[in-house]
Amino acid sequence: MSKVLIIDDDPTFCVMLKSFLIKKDFDAYEVHNAKQSIKAIQQQDFDIILTDFRLPDINGLDLLKSIKNIVPHTPVILMTSYANIRTAVNAIKMGAYEYVTKPINPDEVLATINNALNSVEEKRSLAKTGTRNTGAPGSFQFISGRSAVFEKIHEHIELVAPTNMSILIHGESGTGKEYVSRLIHQKSKRNDRPFVAIDCGALSDELAASELFGHVKGSFTGATNEKKGQFEVAAGGTLFLDEIGNLSYEIQVKLLRATQERKIRKVGGNTDIEVDVRLIAATNEDLTKAVSRGEFREDLYHRINEFQLKIPPLRKRGADIKEFAYHFLKISNQELDTDIQEIDEEVIDKFLNYSWPGNIRELKNVLKRAVLLEKNPSLGAANLPDEIRYPMEVDSPQSVEDDQGIALRTVTEKKEKEMILRTLEQVKYNKSKAARILNIDRKTLYNKIKQFNIEV
Structure with a gap:
């Protein structure tokens, strides 16, 4: 239980x-x-x-x-x-x-x-067997889409997958970085070996070394048994490090040695272990800026960035949204034992007009919840979240502040931050729309966001 x-x-x-x-x-x-x-x-x-x-x-x-x-x-x-x-x-x-x-x-x-x-x-x-069933290509829940931008990414995947190059995948949270890494693994020459995914954002500094490289019995409090690290578990296969920018500087040093020399040493150990692992890393931040700030090692950055893939956010992949929606409809039917075969065009239209801050993960959750609540054979808009059902009419002068529209430069500095925040929230943090409503250009808006330390 x-x-x-x-x-x-x-x-x-x-x-x-x-x-x-x-x-x-x-x-x-x-x-x-x-x-x-x-x-x-x-x-x-x-x-x-x-x-x-x-x-x-x-x-x-x-x-x-x-x-x-x-x-x-x-x-x-x-x-x-x-x-x-x-x-x-x-x-x-x-x-x-x-x-x-x-x-x-x-x-x-x-x-x-x-x-x-x-x-x-x-x-x-x-952890026990050292293997993971990755299945045949397409067996996991991934769909690439047909937009021109992703067709280009797919071409790059086909080129780089058969090589042993380290890959850095950049994209917002929820865009499918792990799914892309799995696809690369399945198309590689290592596809009969383990694929191991590690979320570096979930690792505390104290446990990261043990999780990645393993530890020997008695090496620290609580180390009651010897443990294999994920480099050993992924032997011969692919190790995917999600949100690699969260690793501490000390762990970065050890990771650099593992990638350069293909050797690791367990926490508390005194012998080296040879490892043969292909590394795929992912991040949602600009690591070049982290390098310039001294938060990420430049030599490690170049080591993991032999080839880079940039995954666009869902809001920039409008051509794929309908295909994604039907893909997740099928998955939701399987998981919830339902039989909804169609999605109303009104729903698709609302999806196309939503900014999707949570990207593909959010779309999947929205579809699953709507399917669970739907009583009709076709999925309608009634069970969508209010933010999607009733989007703010950004072109309406009543949508923000007053019935005369806005000119940001006419208000005092004290009010500027408050007005910018309110506008950004109402347009789901779409900066182009916010700038248009505030009657300023995007560059000015970015400067104001930086000036007022507004989190976007």
């Missing part, structure tokens, strides 16, 4: 979700603030954790960081309102398994929990 911890400051909600999970044969516990949750996690072993983003004593991202430092391998599912979708995306970067939007649907939560537990079981099997 899997043990679940629910963290939410709404007792009624906790009782509802706890009762539902108990009926589904889970051992469920509830706490109502971050302090109680940390105490519970330190005293008991939980298989999965569900936490609200807004808690009375700490926000969800800070709590997620604390949880990952204590139990780095326990999946955490963030529960958040749809207005906090960008926060959910940041949570994924920091190691959250997934997010679900409130008001939650119990069946949606159940499916997400089961997927998370299956993922953990797969990783345990991988």
